[in-house]
Amino acid sequence: MRHSKGYRCRSRKLLRKHPRKRGMSGLSRLLYEYDVGDKVHIDISPEDIERAPHRRYQGKVGEIMEIRGKAYVIRVMVGNKEKKIITTKYHIKPYKSA
Numbered sequence: 237m238r239h240s241k242g243y244r245c246r247s248r249k250l251l252r253k254h255p256r257k258r259g260m261s262g263l264s265r266l267l268y269e270y271d272v273g274d275k276v277h278i279d280i281s282p283e284d285i286e287r288a289p290h291r292r293y294q295g296k297v298g299e300i301m302e303i304r305g306k307a308y309v310i311r312v313m314v315g316n317k318e319k320k321i322i323t324t325k326y327h328i329k330p331y332k333s334a
Contacts, residue, residue, distance in 0.1 A: 266326070276299070276308075278293050279295070
């Protein structure tokens with residue numbers, strides 16, 4: 237039988253929490269205000285998996301293009317292509333450059 241290659245294929249480690257970090261995350265992640273043009277770090281949270289971006293974007297840095305209700309449209313470069321990702325605050329963090 238062929239191996240399934242679904243949308244969440246090979247994401248078991250990505251979509252789980254470490255035992256000491258289980259439960260709901262803190263409110264600071266949800267109360268942070270983002271503006272258009274801010275850089276963000278995509279970090280998929282297993283709490284709200286329905287609105288999570290694809291696992292290929294885990295760890296990428298993007299720029300907020302627009303705000304759509306409670307969601308954000310984020311521009312991410314993948315190679316030479318520009319991709320638009322629509323996700324919520326659960327899956328983004330503010331980007332802090334070194």
